[in-house]
Amino acid sequence: MTARAHIMALRLPAFALLFAAAMLLWGGESSAQLQELSLDFAEQARKESVLGRVRPEFKAIGLETEYLPSFEEFPKAEFRFGWEDNIFRTEEDVKSDYFLAFLPNLSVRSNWENHQFEWESNAHFQRWNRFESEDFDDFDFRAKLRIDIDERSSSFVELRHGRFHEGRGAVDDEGGQKVTTFFDTSAEIGGDYGGGSIISSEGSVKIQRLNYGDNDLNHDDRDRDEYTLRMRTTYEDVPGSRFFIEPSINIQEFVDSFDDDDLNRDSVGGQLLAGLTIDYSGVTFLDFKGGYATRSFTDTEFSEVDGLTVSGEMTWNMTGLTTVTAGIHRNFEGTNLAGASQIVAIGGDLQIDHELLYSLIACCCRPAVRTNRMNSSRSCATIPIGKASSAFAIS
Numbered sequence: 001m002t003a004r005a006h007i008m009a010l011r012l013p014a015f016a017l018l019f020a021a022a023m024l025l026w027g028g029e030s031s032a033q034l035q036e037l038s039l040d041f042a043e044q045a046r047k048e049s050v051l052g053r054v055r056p057e058f059k060a061i062g063l064e065t066e067y068l069p070s071f072e073e074f075p076k077a078e079f080r081f082g083w084e085d086n087i088f089r090t091e092e093d094v095k096s097d098y099f100l101a102f103l104p105n106l107s108v109r110s111n112w113e114n115h116q117f118e119w120e121s122n123a124h125f126q127r128w129n130r131f132e133s134e135d136f137d138d139f140d141f142r143a144k145l146r147i148d149i150d151e152r153s154s155s156f157v158e159l160r161h162g163r164f165h166e167g168r169g170a171v172d173d174e175g176g177q178k179v180t181t182f183f184d185t186s187a188e189i190g191g192d193y194g195g196g197s198i199i200s201s202e203g204s205v206k207i208q209r210l211n212y213g214d215n216d217l218n219h220d221d222r223d224r225d226e227y228t229l230r231m232r233t234t235y236e237d238v239p240g241s242r243f244f245i246e247p248s249i250n251i252q253e254f255v256d257s258f259d260d261d262d263l264n265r266d267s268v269g270g271q272l273l274a275g276l277t278i279d280y281s282g283v284t285f286l287d288f289k290g291g292y293a294t295r296s297f298t299d300t301e302f303s304e305v306d307g308l309t310v311s312g313e314m315t316w317n318m319t320g321l322t323t324v325t326a327g328i329h330r331n332f333e334g335t336n337l338a339g340a341s342q343i344v345a346i347g348g349d350l351q352i353d354h355e356l357l358y359s360l361i362a363c364c365c366r367p368a369v370r371t372n373r374m375n376s377s378r379s380c381a382t383i384p385i386g387k388a389s390s391a392f393a394i395s
Contacts, residue, residue, distance in 0.1 A: 045285030045315050049323040050353040050361060058359060060107070071117075074107040080126075082363075082389025087134055089169025097134075101126040116146045122162075133178045136165040140184075155191035160184070171335045171343055174217055182212040182219075190230075203231040221259040222336050227251040240279040244289075247272050252334070261338055263302075269295035271309065285315040293332055295342065302341040305332060321355045364388045 046052045062072030080101040086094045102125045110117040124138040140162025148154050166173060166180040173180070190204025208226040212219035232246040250269045258264055275289030294306035311329040318324055328348040335343050349367035356362050365388075 045279050045282050045317060048282050049315055049317055049325075050321065050355050051323065051363075055358065060105075062109075062111075068108065070112065071108050071110050074109070076105050078103040078105075078391055080389055080391050084388075087128070087131060087168060088175075089167075089173070095131065097131050098129040099126055114148050118142075118144045118146075134168070136179055136181070138162070138164050140164070149191075152195050152197065153191065153193040154195075156189070158188045160186045160188075171333050171345075172222065172337060174337075176215045176217045178215040180212060180215060180217075180219060182210055182222075185209045185211075198237055199233065199235055201231070201233045203229075205229050218260075221254070221256055221265075223255040225253045225255070227253075242277045243275070245272075245274045259336065264297075264299040265302075265336065265341070266298040267295050267302075267334075267341075269293065273309070283317050286312070287314075288312040295332065295334075297341060305342045307332070307344070323353045325349075325351045325353070361391050362389075363391070 047054070058076075060074035060076040062074055064072055080103065081099070082101075083096065083098050085096045087097050088095055102123075104123050106121050108119045120142045122140050124136070126136055128134050140160065142158065142160050144156060144158040146154055146156045161183070162185075163181060163183050166182065168179070170180075186206055186208040188204050188206040190202065192200065192202035194200035206226075206228040208228070210222070210224055210226070212222045214220070228248065228250045230246065230248040232244055234242055234244040236242045248271050250271070252265070252267050252269075254265050271291060271293040273289050273291035275287070277288075278286045280286075288311070290308065290310040292306070293309045294304065296304045309331045311327070311331065313325065313327040316324045316326075326349070330344065330346045332342050333345050335341065347368055349365060351363060351365040354362050
């Protein structure tokens with residue numbers, strides 16, 4: 001069966017689920033608010049980490065105004081100052097620089113007895129000391145409506161829109177004079193069932209449009225629509241340990257039927273993941289997942305790609321003031337580089353966070369990624385990056 005036939009066959013159940021969820025939203029009525037667990041044991045270590053712990057003095061305070069009597073506003077902002085030793089992600093002629101960033105945020109949430117509506121806006125403005133070509137102004141908006149069906153189940157609709165930048169060293173980075181920016185717009189609908197019980201499940205359907213802007217290079221070939229169907233079932237018998245299984249389907253359709261190399265990059269992919277999260281007394285948190293992924297392409301020039309995908313992360317609260325986070329991963333990523341369809345990215349990172357002052361946190365990170373292009377003879381690259389930064393929070 002061709003990839004086009006796969007796309008048509010898999011799109012039917014995706015839109016069937018979308019229609020069923022929409023009907024559930026239309027006809028669902030609730031008399032009780034969805035209950036939340038007072039303590040999430042499987043996330044306790046992360047909540048107690050230097051970056052994750054709650055700081056009441058710097059937590060955004062809900063403000064009520066006469067203009068929105070049924071809503072609360074939560075404004076906050078963060079300043080960051082940092083340094084990177086390889087900002088262009090090159091193996092030779094490495095450049096380093098300092099940066100200053102400002103991250104404002106505004107959330108508006110309903111205070112209804114049942115259901116919830118939330119609107120959130122974020123921005124990330126960053127300026128470099130020497131290399132102005134790497135400056136960026138990111139922003140995004142999010143609106144989410146949750147409908148409580150009963151005490152154990154709910155459904156939701158979420159809309160997102162934002163402009164982001166693509167970091168140097170990304171899969172499709174071709175070394176333009178300026179960073180590549182793109183718009184990401186999506187709509188997602190889904191629901192969950194079994195909150196607070198041993199077995200719970202959640203699923204969603206997501207439609208996404210990615211629109212890349214041109215700098216000194218043409219990125220029109222990368223514009224595409226993606227359709228994702230996801231379902232996760234979680235089992236938690238012992239507090240602090242969770243096991244989940246998650247199948248998903250992803251369909252990619254490019255706006256241009258053929259790219260500049262006269263290739264059709266439309267594809268359909270599937271993935272089956274199983275994972276385990278373990279919390280040790282709020283001190284160490286382990287998160288591991290692995291599975292099998294496959295992707296087939298409409299164009300016969302590209303062979304089918306499949307293999308194992310693995311990722312793991314450990315959070316260790318070494319002391320009350322220091323947290324160490326380490327992670328590894330092996331996964332597939334799509335690419336539009338000439339002669340390649342996918343890459344296998346194998347990497348890891350190590351990050352140390354230390355609380356210098358109650359409102360000032362220092363972070364040091366050392367990630368490294370090794371890439372291998374599929375359906376291509378191009379060589380691999382291993383690029384280590386050093387980062388150091390500090391964050392100051394205000395609200």
